[in-house]
Amino acid sequence: MTDLTDAMADLDEQKVLNIVNEQIRTNKPVQILDELRRGLDIVGNRFSKNEYFLVELVMSADIFKKAMAIVEPKLLATQRASAKGKVVIGTVQGDIHYIGKNLVVAFLKSNGFEVYDLGEDVPPEKFVDTLKKTGSSILALSGLITTTHDVMRTTIEALKTAGIRKKVKVMIGGGDIGEEIVKYTGADAFGRDALSAVELAKKFTAGTK
Amino acid sequence: MSGPMLVFEPSGQRIYVSHATTVLDAARSLGLPIPTDCGGHGTCGKCRIKFQPAPFPTQRDLQHLSKDELAEGIRLACEHVIETDTRVVLPFPEEQAKILVWGSSKAAVQKLDKGLVGQLGVAIDLGTTTIVAYLMDLGTGSQIEQQAMLNPEVAYGEDIMTRMAYVMNAHEGGEELRQCVLRGIDVLLTRLISAAGVLPDTVSRISLVGNTAMHHLFLGLDIHGLSLAPYRPAMLKSLTKSSDEIGLKSVPKAQVYVAPNIEGFIGSDTVGLIVSQGLGSVKGTVMGIDIGTNAEIVLSVRGRLICCSAAAGPAFEGARIRLGMRGEEGAIEHVRINNPSEPAELSVIGQASPRGICGSAIVDIVAELLRTGLVDRTGRMRDSKRIVHEGGYGLCYIVAEPGESDAGRRIVFTQEDVRQVQLAKAAIATGAGVLMDECGVTSYDIDALLLAGAFGNYIRPESALAIGLLPAIPLDRIVPVGNAAGEGAKRFLLSLKERAVAETLSRSVKYVNLAAHPAFADRFLEATAIGQAGDGSNHSHVRIANHTSNP
Numbered sequence: 053m054t055d056l057t058d059a060m061a062d063l064d065e066q067k068v069l070n071i072v073n074e075q076i077r078t079n080k081p082v083q084i085l086d087e088l089r090r091g092l093d094i095v096g097n098r099f100s101k102n103e104y105f106l107v108e109l110v111m112s113a114d115i116f117k118k119a120m121a122i123v124e125p126k127l128l129a130t131q132r133a134s135a136k137g138k139v140v141i142g143t144v145q146g147d148i149h150y151i152g153k154n155l156v157v158a159f160l161k162s163n164g165f166e167v168y169d170l171g172e173d174v175p176p177e178k179f180v181d182t183l184k185k186t187g188s189s190i191l192a193l194s195g196l197i198t199t200t201h202d203v204m205r206t207t208i209e210a211l212k213t214a215g216i217r218k219k220v221k222v223m224i225g226g227g228d229i230g231e232e233i234v235k236y237t238g239a240d241a242f243g244r245d246a247l248s249a250v251e252l253a254k255k256f257t258a259g260t261k
Numbered sequence: 262m263s264g265p266m267l268v269f270e271p272s273g274q275r276i277y278v279s280h281a282t283t284v285l286d287a288a289r290s291l292g293l294p295i296p297t298d299c300g301g302h303g304t305c306g307k308c309r310i311k312f313q314p315a316p317f318p319t320q321r322d323l324q325h326l327s328k329d330e331l332a333e334g335i336r337l338a339c340e341h342v343i344e345t346d347t348r349v350v351l352p353f354p355e356e357q358a359k360i361l362v363w364g365s366s367k368a369a370v371q372k373l374d375k376g377l378v379g380q381l382g383v384a385i386d387l388g389t390t391t392i393v394a395y396l397m398d399l400g401t402g403s404q405i406e407q408q409a410m411l412n413p414e415v416a417y418g419e420d421i422m423t424r425m426a427y428v429m430n431a432h433e434g435g436e437e438l439r440q441c442v443l444r445g446i447d448v449l450l451t452r453l454i455s456a457a458g459v460l461p462d463t464v465s466r467i468s469l470v471g472n473t474a475m476h477h478l479f480l481g482l483d484i485h486g487l488s489l490a491p492y493r494p495a496m497l498k499s500l501t502k503s504s505d506e507i508g509l510k511s512v513p514k515a516q517v518y519v520a521p522n523i524e525g526f527i528g529s530d531t532v533g534l535i536v537s538q539g540l541g542s543v544k545g546t547v548m549g550i551d552i553g554t555n556a557e558i559v560l561s562v563r564g565r566l567i568c569c570s571a572a573a574g575p576a577f578e579g580a581r582i583r584l585g586m587r588g589e590e591g592a593i594e595h596v597r598i599n600n601p602s603e604p605a606e607l608s609v610i611g612q613a614s615p616r617g618i619c620g621s622a623i624v625d626i627v628a629e630l631l632r633t634g635l636v637d638r639t640g641r642m643r644d645s646k647r648i649v650h651e652g653g654y655g656l657c658y659i660v661a662e663p664g665e666s667d668a669g670r671r672i673v674f675t676q677e678d679v680r681q682v683q684l685a686k687a688a689i690a691t692g693a694g695v696l697m698d699e700c701g702v703t704s705y706d707i708d709a710l711l712l713a714g715a716f717g718n719y720i721r722p723e724s725a726l727a728i729g730l731l732p733a734i735p736l737d738r739i740v741p742v743g744n745a746a747g748e749g750a751k752r753f754l755l756s757l758k759e760r761a762v763a764e765t766l767s768r769s770v771k772y773v774n775l776a777a778h779p780a781f782a783d784r785f786l787e788a789t790a791i792g793q794a795g796d797g798s799n800h801s802h803v804r805i806a807n808h809t810s811n812p
C-alpha cells in the first residue's frame with residue numbers, strides 16, 4: 053500500500069493533499085487517482101466492518117473531492133470522459149430519507165461513475181424520463197421505510213411499461229432491504245452500504261460491455 | 262375441524278390451523294403478542310419461541326438461533342407452519358412486562374364535570390408498544406384501578422410503518438388490526454371492571470389518546486396518506502362516539518372521546534403531554550420529550566409551543582440491538598463499568614438471570630464505554646480485555662460472561678449496537694436542537710426538561726446526558742414525569758373544559774417538519790458523535806445535505 057492510499061484510508065486530509073500536490077508534478081494523474089480510489093475502497097471496507105461510521109464516510113468523499121480538484125485538470129480529455137458508466141439514483145416516492153442515498157452518490161462519483169441524482173420523493177415517471185434522456189443503464193433506488201417497498205415495485209413496473217426494463221439494471225438499498233425484497237420488487241440486486249453500491253455498479257457495467 | 266392443533270402456552274389457548282398459517286399468523290389471530298421487528302419476514306430473528314415437538318430448522322432458523330437454542334426446540338414463529346399437533350411456549354408472559362403506569366400532572370384538574378356522581382370512566386393511553394388504562398371515579402376525579410398490557414398489534418410489527426405496510430397489503434388488513442386492538446382494549450376494560458368489582462354499565466365515559474397511526478388503526482381510518490410522504494393523516498380532529506359505534510363490547514353505556522392529533526406524526530398523546538404538564542401556560546422555557554420509536558419533542562417558551570417528531574428508531578426499545586429486549590423480567594436495566602477489564606456491575610429486572618438488555622441499560626452501556634475509553638467519540642470500539650471479536654458480529658463488548666451476574670450465556674453489546682444508538686441519539690438530539698434554534702433559545706435557557714414515557718422514566722439521566730441524547734443541561738433540571746400522555750387522557754376524561762383546551766392547543770402548536778429542514782442532515786451527522794456537542798468533537802463540519810444542485 054502506498055502512502056497516499058494509507059493517508060486516504062486514514063482520512064488524513066492534509067497528508068493526502070500534500071502528497072497529491074507533490075506527485076502531480078511527476079506521476080501520472082491516472083495512477084494518483086488509482087491510489088486514491090484504493091484508499092476509498094479501504095474506507096468503504098472499514099465502514100462495512102463498522103470501524104468507520106457515517107461521518108468518516110462523508111469526510112472521505114470530501115477529501116477525495118478536494119484531491120480530485122487538483123488531479124482532474126491534468127487528466128487527459130479522454131481519461132476524463134471515460135466515465136465508468138451512468139447511474140440514475142433517487143429515493144423513491146413516498147420517502148424523504150436521503151442521507152444514505154447521498155452517501156451512495158458520493159461514493160459512486162468518487163469511483164468514476166456519472167451520477168444523475170434525482171433527490172428524494174421521486175415519482176416513477178421521473179426515473180423513467182431521466183433513464184431515457186441520459187441513456188443510463190443503471191438505476192439505483194433508495195427507500196428506508198417499509199411502505200416504500202411497494203413503491204419500488206411500482207417504479208420498476210414503470211420501467212417495464214416504458215419498455216426499458218431490459219436495458220436497465222436496477223439495484224435497491226436502504227433500511228431492511230434483503231433478498232426477498234429484491235424478489236418482491238423485481239429489482240436485480242440490493243446493497244447494504246455505499247461500497248456495495250459501487251461494487252454492484254461495477255458488476256452491472258462489466259456485464260453490459 | 263381439519264388441520265393440526267396448535268396450543269399456546271402458558272395461556273393454553275388453542276387453535277386449529279391450515280397448512281398455510283404460520284405460527285406467527287396463528288398467534289396474531291388470537292391476539293397473542295410475539296415480538297417481531299420485521300413483521301414476519303424472517304429477517305429480524307426476534308419471533309423465537311419454543312416448539313414441542315420441534316420442526317426441522319429452516320435456513321433462517323439456523324441463521325438466527327444458536328446451537329443450544331436449536332437443541333432446546335426454539336424456532337422462528339414466522340418461519341413455520343405446523344403439520345402435527347404442536348405446543349408452543351411464548352417467551353414472555355406479559356404479566357412480567359414492566360409497563361409504566363404512573364404519571365405526574367401539573368396543577369390539579371381545573372374543574373370536574375358536574376352531575377357525574379357515581380359514574381365511572383376509563384382513560385386510555387394507546388401506545389405503539391403498550392396500552393395503559395385507568396379506571397376513574399368521574400364524580401371525585403380519583404383513580405380506582407389501573408391495568409396495562411402489551412399492544413397486541415405488536416404481532417404485526419414493532420413499528421407503525423411495518424404495521425401500516427401489513428394493512429395495505431393484507432386483505433382486510435385494516436379491519437384485522439382494528440379488531441386486534443379493540444380486543445386488547447376490551448380485555449383491559451374487563452380486567453379493570455372486575456378488579457374494582459363494579460358493573461360494566463357504570464362506565465359512562467372513555468377517553469383515549471395515542472399517536473396518529475395508533476389513532477387511525479383504532480378507528481379503522483384510511484392510512485394510505487399517513488404511510489407515505491407527505492404523510493397526510495386522514496383525520497386530526499377529536500371525535501366522540503358510543504362504545505358500540507367504536508366496536509368496544511365490554512362497556513355498553515360508554516361515550517368514547519378520542520382526543521385530537523396535531524400532525525401525521527404527532528398525535529393526541531403529545532396533546533396529553535402538553536395539557537397534563539401545563540406546557541401551554543409555563544412562565545419560563547420548558548422542554549418535554551417522549552422517547553419511543555419516534556421521539557415527540559415539545560418546547561414551550563413562555564407558553565408558546567413548538568414541536569417535532571424525531572424518528573429515532575426502536576433502538577431504545579431494544580429492537581435492532583443484538584441482545585436488546587423490552588423492560589421485562591430478565592432484562593438488564595442498568596450497567597456500571599467500574600474497571601474496564603473487570604466484569605461490569607449489572608442490575609436485572611425481577612428475580613431472573615439476565616437474558617438481554619433493555620433501553621435504559623443500552624444507554625448506560627454506551628455512556629460507560631465512552632467514560633472508560635472503550636469506545637471513542639466516533640463510536641469505535643477499542644480492542645481490550647472485554648472487547649472481543651465474536652463470530653459474524655465483529656467487535657463486541659462482553660457485558661456478562663456465563664456465570665457472571667448469574668448469566669446463563671454470554672451477553673454482548675456489539676459495535677453495530679453502538680452504531681444503532683448513535684443513529685437514534687442523533688435523531689433526538691438534532692430534533693431538540695432544531696426546536697431550540699427555531700425559538701432562539703439555547704440549552705442554558707431550559708428551566709426544566711420533562712422526560713415522559715417508559716424509557717424517559719427508567720433511563721439514568723446522567724447516562725443520557727453523557728452520550729448527548731439530551732441537551733446539555735444540569736442534571737437537576739431533568740424531571741421524569743411518567744406517563745404524561747395517560748395523565749392527559751385522565752384530564753380529558755374528567756372535564757369537558759380540558760377537552761376544549763386540547764382542541765385549542767392542538768391547533769396552535771407550531772409543527773416543525775424535520776424532513777424539510779435544510780440543515781437537518783448535516784446536524785444529524787454531527788450529532789452521531791457520542792457525547793455532548795462541543796465536547797471537542799474531532800470532526801468539525803461534515804456536509805451531506807442537499808446543498809449542491811444536481812448535474
Ligand code: B12
Pocket residue numbers: 106148149150151152153155156192193194195196197198199223224225226227242243244245246247248249252420422423492526554555570571572573574575576681684685688774775776777781782785
Ligand atoms: C435520520 C432519520 C430521519 C430524518 C431524515 C433526514 C433525511 N432527510 O434523510 C428525519 C427525522 C427527517 C426522519 C423522518 C421520518 N422517518 Co426516519 N429515520 C432516520 C434514522 C434515525 C436514520 C436514517 C439514516 O439516515 N441512516 C443513516 C444512513 C447512512 O443509512 P441508510 O439510509 O440506511 O443508508 C445506507 C445503506 O442503507 C445504503 N443505501 C441507502 N440507499 C441505498 C440505495 C442503494 C441502491 C444501495 C445499493 C444502498 C443504499 O447505503 C447507505 C450508506 O451505507 C432512522 C432510524 C435508524 N436508527 O435507522 C429513521 C427511520 C428510517 N425513519 C423512519 C420513519 C418511519 C420516518 C418517518 C416517515 C415517520 C417518523 N416520524 O417516524 C419520518 C418522516 C415524517 C416527517 N415528516 O418527519 C423509520 C422507518 C421504519 C420502517 N420500518 O419503515 C425509521 C427506521 C425509524 C423508526 N421510526 O423506526 N427520519
Ligand code: FES
Pocket residue numbers: 296297298299300301302303304305306307308337338339340
Ligand atoms: S424473524 Fe422477524 S418476525 Fe420472524
